Amino acid sequence: MRLQLSPELEAFREEMRTFFTTQVPQEIRDTVASRRDLSKAQLVESMRTLNAAGLAVPHWPAEWGGRGWTPLQMHIWREEMQLACVPEPLPFNASMIGPVIATFGSQEQKERFLPATANIDIWWCQGFSEPDAGSDLASLRTTAVRDGDDWVVNGQKTWTTLGQHADWIFCLVRTDPTAEKKQRGISMLVFPMDSPGVTLRPIELIDGGHEVNEVFFEDVRVPAENLVGEENRGWDYAKFLLGNERVGIARIGATKRLLAQAKSYAREVTVDGRPLAAEPRMAARIAELENELMALELTALRVVAHSTDGKPHPASSVLKLRGSELQQAATELVVDIAGPLSVSSFADGGSAVPDWARVATPEYLNYRKVSIYGGSNEVQRTIIAGTILGL
Amino acid sequence: MDFTFDSEQHDLREAVRGLLERAYGDAEQRRRVTGTDPGFDEKTWARMAEMGLLGLPFAEEHGGMGAGPIEVAVVAEEIGRVLAPEPFVEAVVLAGGLVAAAGTDEQRTEVLGGIAEGTTLAAVAHAEPGTRWSPSASAVTATRDGDSWSLSGVKEPVLNGARADVLVVSAVVDGGTALFLVRGDAAGLTRTGYRTHDGGRAAHVRFDGTPADLLGTDLADRTSVVERVLAEARIGYAHEAIGSMDTALRTTAEYLKTRKQFGVTLNRFQALTFRAADMYVSLELARSTALWASMVQDAGGDVVAAADRARLQTSRAGRHIGKEAIQLHGGIGVTAEYTIGHHTSRLTAIDHLLGDGEWALSRLAAGVDGHETVDPLGAPYTG
Numbered sequence: 001m002r003l004q005l006s007p008e009l010e011a012f013r014e015e016m017r018t019f020f021t022t023q024v025p026q027e028i029r030d031t032v033a034s035r036r037d038l039s040k041a042q043l044v045e046s047m048r049t050l051n052a053a054g055l056a057v058p059h060w061p062a063e064w065g066g067r068g069w070t071p072l073q074m075h076i077w078r079e080e081m082q083l084a085c086v087p088e089p090l091p092f093n094a095s096m097i098g099p100v101i102a103t104f105g106s107q108e109q110k111e112r113f114l115p116a117t118a119n120i121d122i123w124w125c126q127g128f129s130e131p132d133a134g135s136d137l138a139s140l141r142t143t144a145v146r147d148g149d150d151w152v153v154n155g156q157k158t159w160t161t162l163g164q165h166a167d168w169i170f171c172l173v174r175t176d177p178t179a180e181k182k183q184r185g186i187s188m189l190v191f192p193m194d195s196p197g198v199t200l201r202p203i204e205l206i207d208g209g210h211e212v213n214e215v216f217f218e219d220v221r222v223p224a225e226n227l228v229g230e231e232n233r234g235w236d237y238a239k240f241l242l243g244n245e246r247v248g249i250a251r252i253g254a255t256k257r258l259l260a261q262a263k264s265y266a267r268e269v270t271v272d273g274r275p276l277a278a279e280p281r282m283a284a285r286i287a288e289l290e291n292e293l294m295a296l297e298l299t300a301l302r303v304v305a306h307s308t309d310g311k312p313h314p315a316s317s318v319l320k321l322r323g324s325e326l327q328q329a330a331t332e333l334v335v336d337i338a339g340p341l342s343v344s345s346f347a348d349g350g351s352a353v354p355d356w357a358r359v360a361t362p363e364y365l366n367y368r369k370v371s372i373y374g375g376s377n378e379v380q381r382t383i384i385a386g387t388i389l390g391l
Numbered sequence: 392m393d394f395t396f397d398s399e400q401h402d403l404r405e406a407v408r409g410l411l412e413r414a415y416g417d418a419e420q421r422r423r424v425t426g427t428d429p430g431f432d433e434k435t436w437a438r439m440a441e442m443g444l445l446g447l448p449f450a451e452e453h454g455g456m457g458a459g460p461i462e463v464a465v466v467a468e469e470i471g472r473v474l475a476p477e478p479f480v481e482a483v484v485l486a487g488g489l490v491a492a493a494g495t496d497e498q499r500t501e502v503l504g505g506i507a508e509g510t511t512l513a514a515v516a517h518a519e520p521g522t523r524w525s526p527s528a529s530a531v532t533a534t535r536d537g538d539s540w541s542l543s544g545v546k547e548p549v550l551n552g553a554r555a556d557v558l559v560v561s562a563v564v565d566g567g568t569a570l571f572l573v574r575g576d577a578a579g580l581t582r583t584g585y586r587t588h589d590g591g592r593a594a595h596v597r598f599d600g601t602p603a604d605l606l607g608t609d610l611a612d613r614t615s616v617v618e619r620v621l622a623e624a625r626i627g628y629a630h631e632a633i634g635s636m637d638t639a640l641r642t643t644a645e646y647l648k649t650r651k652q653f654g655v656t657l658n659r660f661q662a663l664t665f666r667a668a669d670m671y672v673s674l675e676l677a678r679s680t681a682l683w684a685s686m687v688q689d690a691g692g693d694v695v696a697a698a699d700r701a702r703l704q705t706s707r708a709g710r711h712i713g714k715e716a717i718q719l720h721g722g723i724g725v726t727a728e729y730t731i732g733h734h735t736s737r738l739t740a741i742d743h744l745l746g747d748g749e750w751a752l753s754r755l756a757a758g759v760d761g762h763e764t765v766d767p768l769g770a771p772y773t774g
Contacts, residue, residue: 001400001461002393004773005684009392058551072392083764095409181679267760283756288703291680291755294765302394319671384671385664389644 004167011085013118014054015042020084024049029273032085033261037209040123042167042320046087047094047120056089057118061102064114067313068139071304079297082253092124093117094163095244097170097190100237104229113190119261124228127171129155137172137374138183138235142217143225144173150177151189151227153220159373163200165215176232186233191222207347242375245314249374250323258291264338265356276337289329296322312388317380324370324377392768395683398632400465407469415473418730424476424563425590429554437509446507449491454504460623460688464630464681471634474605474737476590478514481628482506483549487622489559493570493606493613502557502572514555515615516546516573516596524616524746527568528561531598533605535564540605541579542598543690550744552594553584560603567612571603578602589740590733622744623700626688628741629681629701629736632709635741636674639734643667646720646731663719669683670712676706677701682768683767691774696758698752706748709738 005013021029028042038046050056051065059074069077081088088094096172098117101109116122134138140154163169170190179185193200197220202210211333229237264285267279276282296319303315335342339359347353347360371377385391392518396404414435415421424432439445448463451454456462470479483506490502490513505511509540519530530619531544542562544742552558558573573580579601583592606613646668648658659664684701688694741746766772 001396001686002684003683003690003692003768005392005768134593145765240418257763263760263763265439277760280756284752284757287755288752290759290765291700291703291752294700294767295676295680298683298767299675301392302679302682315675318675322672322676364455378665381668382661384668385658388671389564389660389664389667391644391647391664391667 016080029085079253096156125166181236185356207366250319413456430592435646467630468634472632484627485624533562548593580618625698680704693771702751713738
């Protein structure tokens with residue numbers, strides 16, 4: 001048991017901090033700090049800056065750009081990135097399809113996709129959820145039928161995040177409708193979004209933004225070589241992918257930064273002649289969130305130290321569950337600090353409402369998603385009750 | 392940064408667990424022990440002394456083992472796991488801690504040596520009726536007559552106050568709070584003991600011109616010493632609470648798997664298993680915070696601030712788990728013959744003895760503007 005980071009890790013932390021705060025364009029970091037949406041060009045530039053320095057995909061195998069870091073180094077990398085308002089590497093590339101191809105793909109697929117994925121020369125999107133397959137993902141109905149050297153894909157995906165920017169999609173498809181267990185008949189295919197028969201339709205969200213899409217497939221022909229791993233093993237790859245997703249999903253550094261911002265916002269708002277930040281109930285609310293976040297950060301540090309063979313510790317469900325709740329609590333706090341200003345979401349240049357108050361409610365509404373995606377919090381409770389408590 | 396026990400700490404845990412399992416593995420045994428004075432088992436206490444547990448954090452030259460906060464945490468957690476009524480945190484961490492911090496070399500050798508051997512039971516007389524969780528004294532005053540001192544006033548509740556061989560008493564002196572040692576057989580000392588709801592013992596202690604020895608030599612204000620040792624005891628209690636919560640959760644999960652209603656075991660009801668999952672989340676977050684606080688203490692960081700953070704987290708978790716454990720058990724959870732309610736009772740006592748969650752939160756809230764973010768691996772926690 002030891003509290004301090006070793007001198008090597010302190011130096012590592014400093015190196016990360018220096019890179020993130022000096023090498024990533026300020027204009028991009030300002031956009032994140034002001035909690036505005038990033039453009040495609042900004043996300044690409046940021047990820048390429050990281051990739052050029054070997055910081056985009058440190059968790060990948062070394063031959064494909066990985067750094068062989070310990071889980072603790074990974075934690076520090078992620079934490080410093082979020083605290084510095086650096087956009088994280090596109091998750092669809094860096095933590096979803098990249099590790100799947102690196103682990104289960106053919107040598108040819110690795111050479112073809114991994115360098116382009118790390119450098120975001122290919123922008124990937126995720127074709128998992130369907131209108132009737134949400135938390136019950138294995139009930140998905142999109143089919144792929146073998147026809148000569150091709151698979152022919154038909155069906156529909158939904159909640160495809162940033163699909164409007166995507167070059168390629170990784171897609172779970174049913175290849176054996178007769179399989180005894182529905183999980184056994186699923187495969188993973190990858191194909192370009194501009195393949196004939198692919199149609200993308202935006203979904204407008206309650207925050208007014210366009211973040212997710214529906215994707216329709218009508219007789220989309222996918223070459224057989226675009227099957228990832230083995231036929232009918234797609235569910236295993238999906239579980240591997242979702243397990244990886246859960247570790248980074250707590251976004252502790254980002255919530256920490258938002259709480260720090262909330263404190264400064266609360267100093268800007270005056271209640272009965274004194275700053276809202278000085279209100280005991282407001283101070284207590286912030287202090288409690290800070291403490292809960294610290295407890296989660298310490299738990300993340302404990303859990304990462306115990307993950308073996310790259311498999312997530314079962315307690316990583318705690319990180320997803322609590323991490324999402326705290327992200328939501330922090331966005332709710334900012335709306336409450338903004339008070340009546342929080343309705344002025346779409347005010348333009350002629351408004352006196354500060355930017356942070358304008359984005360407060362859209363962000364709060366948008367963040368309802370975080371307890372739903374990546375395995376809903378109810379799914380995480382099921383995992384904790386089943387895997388950990390044996391219930 | 393390392394959250395794992397080394398092999399010696401692991402061995403210590405196994406040894407303590409073995410001893411306490413033998414003593415209290417059968418819950419009836421705890422009921423028997425807590426049913427009669429002094430509320431703990433003198434034989435088990437003696438075995439703990441033989442094992443070196445009662446002198447764990449004291450310096451070797453004072454008869455102790457020279458171990459650190461992590462070892463104390465290990466023992467406290469095992470105490471909580473079986474609800475052992477032996478007053479480890481109260482006598483060793485709190486009473487012993489005050490003597491170690493403020494006593495002369497001679498006082499340390501005598502009192503700490505006696506605690507370590509199990510021959511001296513020390514109790515802290517600090518709490519006063521009508522006030523709460525203050526590091527300073529107000530209801531007992533100390534009067535000097537030449538080289539000797541006497542105390543007057545009332546302390547309550549004094550844990551194990553009736554059984555104690557020596558009391559460590561905080562009292563008002565000119566310019567602050569000083570600490571004194573009072574022998575159990577001192578003149579003018581009236582102790583009225585009673586049972587506490589968690590099976591322990593407390594006492595109303597009246598000092599009426601009672602002769603006392605000043606702890607230490609110079610008449611310095613000891614408020615900050617009391618504050619620091621109380622913080623160390625809060626961290627000790629945090630681990631005791633973690634042990635209790637861990638058992639409460641495991642007992643509850645086991646019950647859900649075996650108890651049948653409507654023809655099926657209770658773990659078939661998602662309304663119940665989800666609540667058990669939330670208990671696990673509370674427990675693990677509190678455990679991380681408690682372990683961190685002990686590491687802060689070990690590193691010489693700001694132990695008072697760390698203890699407040701641990702206090703808040705374990706208070707919330709203790710209430711959550713204590714209440715849910717009873718609810719998920721149903722009616723049997725409120726019976727005295729079943730163990731689960733005793734965990735809730737002990738967690739409730741721990742929550743109120745040295746400062747509750749809301750109290751800790753007020754202190755943290757007062758300092759919330761003093762930092763931009765909380766870095767548990769940075770200042771002021773790394774020393």
